[in-house]
Amino acid sequence: MDNGTKGMSRAGRGGSRGFSRGGARGGARKVSQAGVAPPEKRPRMDIATPESMSQFSTAPTTPAEPSSATPLFQDLADQGVLKPNLLQAIHNNLKYKTMTEVQAATMGSILEGKDCLAQAKTGTGKTLAFLIPAIQTLMGRPPTKKSIRAIIVSPTRELAKQITDEARLLMTGFNFRSHTSIGGLSTSKDQKAVLTCPDLLIATPGRLHDHLSNPSLKACFTEVQFFVLDEADQLLDQGFSVALNKIMALLPPTPKRQTLLFSATVPNTIKQLAGKLLRPGYALINTINETDVGTHERIPQFLIHVPSVNTVLPSLLALIRAEQASTDKFKAVIFLPTAYQTKLFAEHFTHIGSTLTPFLPTYEIHSRLSQSKREKTADEFRAAKTGVLFSSDVSARGMDFPDVTHVIQVGQPSNREQYIHRLGRTGRAGKSGKGFLILAPYEAAYLTQIKDLPLAPHTLAPTSTDFEVSNSAMSRVPEQTKNRAYSAWLGFYKQQKGALKPQALVQMANEMACGKGGFGLKLPPLMWTQTVGKMGLKGVEGLRLTKVKPGSD
Numbered sequence: 413m414d415n416g417t418k419g420m421s422r423a424g425r426g427g428s429r430g431f432s433r434g435g436a437r438g439g440a441r442k443v444s445q446a447g448v449a450p451p452e453k454r455p456r457m458d459i460a461t462p463e464s465m466s467q468f469s470t471a472p473t474t475p476a477e478p479s480s481a482t483p484l485f486q487d488l489a490d491q492g493v494l495k496p497n498l499l500q501a502i503h504n505n506l507k508y509k510t511m512t513e514v515q516a517a518t519m520g521s522i523l524e525g526k527d528c529l530a531q532a533k534t535g536t537g538k539t540l541a542f543l544i545p546a547i548q549t550l551m552g553r554p555p556t557k558k559s560i561r562a563i564i565v566s567p568t569r570e571l572a573k574q575i576t577d578e579a580r581l582l583m584t585g586f587n588f589r590s591h592t593s594i595g596g597l598s599t600s601k602d603q604k605a606v607l608t609c610p611d612l613l614i615a616t617p618g619r620l621h622d623h624l625s626n627p628s629l630k631a632c633f634t635e636v637q638f639f640v641l642d643e644a645d646q647l648l649d650q651g652f653s654v655a656l657n658k659i660m661a662l663l664p665p666t667p668k669r670q671t672l673l674f675s676a677t678v679p680n681t682i683k684q685l686a687g688k689l690l691r692p693g694y695a696l697i698n699t700i701n702e703t704d705v706g707t708h709e710r711i712p713q714f715l716i717h718v719p720s721v722n723t724v725l726p727s728l729l730a731l732i733r734a735e736q737a738s739t740d741k742f743k744a745v746i747f748l749p750t751a752y753q754t755k756l757f758a759e760h761f762t763h764i765g766s767t768l769t770p771f772l773p774t775y776e777i778h779s780r781l782s783q784s785k786r787e788k789t790a791d792e793f794r795a796a797k798t799g800v801l802f803s804s805d806v807s808a809r810g811m812d813f814p815d816v817t818h819v820i821q822v823g824q825p826s827n828r829e830q831y832i833h834r835l836g837r838t839g840r841a842g843k844s845g846k847g848f849l850i851l852a853p854y855e856a857a858y859l860t861q862i863k864d865l866p867l868a869p870h871t872l873a874p875t876s877t878d879f880e881v882s883n884s885a886m887s888r889v890p891e892q893t894k895n896r897a898y899s900a901w902l903g904f905y906k907q908q909k910g911a912l913k914p915q916a917l918v919q920m921a922n923e924m925a926c927g928k929g930g931f932g933l934k935l936p937p938l939m940w941t942q943t944v945g946k947m948g949l950k951g952v953e954g955l956r957l958t959k960v961k962p963g964s965d
């Protein structure tokens with residue numbers, strides 16, 4: 413538990429960054445230059461009716477149209493919708509004067525009390541678009557009982573912490589308390605903090621559900637006035653939907669509670685669901701033109717097809733070398749499909765980064781690390797001028813690491829949306845960036861999911877030195893890491909649409925485990941029979957089985 417006047421590290425660093433090279437501000441300026449922007453350039457906004465729920469309307473009817481040449485936070489204060497002391501806090505604590513396009517498009521409606529489903533590209537300031545109205549809610553009608561008044565739900569722990577930092581910075585000078593409730597932290601400490609009814613609670617779904625179902629904490633949730641799902645499509649999707657449904661059912665019903673859904677990607681299924689969660693008359697706002705794709709034009713995207721599973725690592729090395737040479741401050745996020753592959757790639761690169769000139773430090777974030785380690789690494793990478801962060805999807809959404817020059821996705825993302833969010837870790841707040849996707853032949857089916865996105869083919873031939881350096885680094889990676897990465901690889905690819913048949917999949921995994929350019933093992937790792945059964949690979953030739961659970965011998 414912290415008071416709102418403390419702890420402002422991340423957002424403070426981001427506080428003076430502007431949208432100087434186009435991007436969101438450029439977009440917003442287009443709206444206002446002509447007084448009223450041409451229809452295709454305007455954010456699509458509508459007041460939803462049940463009939464209009466399945467699509468975003470083109471009718472710009474909300475009062476959030478910017479009124480000056482560049483939409484300013486001051487405009488909202490002049491219209492009487494933003495409180496003057498909150499405007500001061502935005503100016504003084506965040507140092508922002510200009511609204512981004514999504515902020516200009518949504519905040520009028522939200523500050524007037526409407527529910528909202530908002531879609532805007534990655535890195536365009538959606539967090540403040542819901543945080544500012546959240547804080548204004550805290551400044552308004554006091555609750556009749558002591559209660560948490562605003563809740564923000566985030567799919568990942570790191571994002572929850574980041575939102576808390578930004579909220580605390582904005583709340584500096586106000587007497588509000590916030591608390592972050594996330595998995596991986598002491599439950600009893602967390603419960604004690606929740607029991608004091610902080611004004612603003614930022615939580616991950618599992619922990620929030622635990623609190624809501626705890627009778628001793630029930631009283632703290634009686635007057636929640638403001639409820640946000642950040643990365644709403646992910647929260648309402650299969651993995652989280654059960655927890656989310658329970659959360660919604662446990663929150664005391666009140667017609668006065670405002671609910672907001674925000675994301676850079678909103679598939680149609682989620683638009684339909686929104687109708688059930690939001691009150692009638694909610695605002696649908698989409699700042700992405702119908703003809704546009706969900707990625708930024710200024711981030712060139714490249715596709716690298718590697719010829720085999722054992723050219724992935726040397727190709728990645730060749731790519732890092734080439735791209736490092738092309739920029740002063742190479743700062744990359746490299747996404748892998750699973751936690752254990754992330755660990756393997758990070759341990760492998762640790763032995764390489766130190767040999768490069770200039771030295772490239774390695775960072776690693778995934779769910780197999782302790783929460784404190786995850787947070788420490790996120791903070792270190794945020795502050796880093798250069799380096800390579802190997803990450804699983806825990807950093808795919810929302811994370812705002814400053815000045816990331818490259819996003820490299822190694823292996824297929826779990827779906828189309830995840831590709832867009834991962835790419836969005838670069839080119840944020842109007843900055844430039846570059847994206848690469850490295851696919852092996854067995855991943856070709858994934859391309860149908862992103863066929864409309866502008867990926868240009870990129871050829872890359874790793875040299876014999878790349879192979880040598882990669883193999884030598886791999887020989888120093890502990891065998892346990894390789895064994896786990898092998899099993900995780902099989903588990904991930906077995907589940908993917910258009911995956912190889914089981915026999916071919918195991919053969920590919922074995923090639924990776926023992927082939928040159930791969931893990932360099934003498935034999936494929938032993939697999940626990942129960943794991944093999946769960947993966948649906950029972951009886952597949954080529955697997956080496958053990959009845960002993962790994963790690964228990």
Ligand SMILES: Nc1ncnc2c1ncn2[C@@H]1O[C@H](COP(=O)(O)OP(=O)(O)OP(=O)(O)O)[C@@H](O)[C@H]1O
Pocket residue numbers: 426427429430431508509510511512515532533534535536537538539540675676809810811812836840841
């Ligand atoms: N009005 C503004 N002017 C300048 N910079 C801003 C403004 N609003 C937000 N930013 C900065 O823009 C960056 C991206 O914002 P934010 O993280 O909210 O993006 P997002 O749209 O939520 O991205 P994602 O879809 O990846 O979650 C942050 O560093 C934030 O501090």
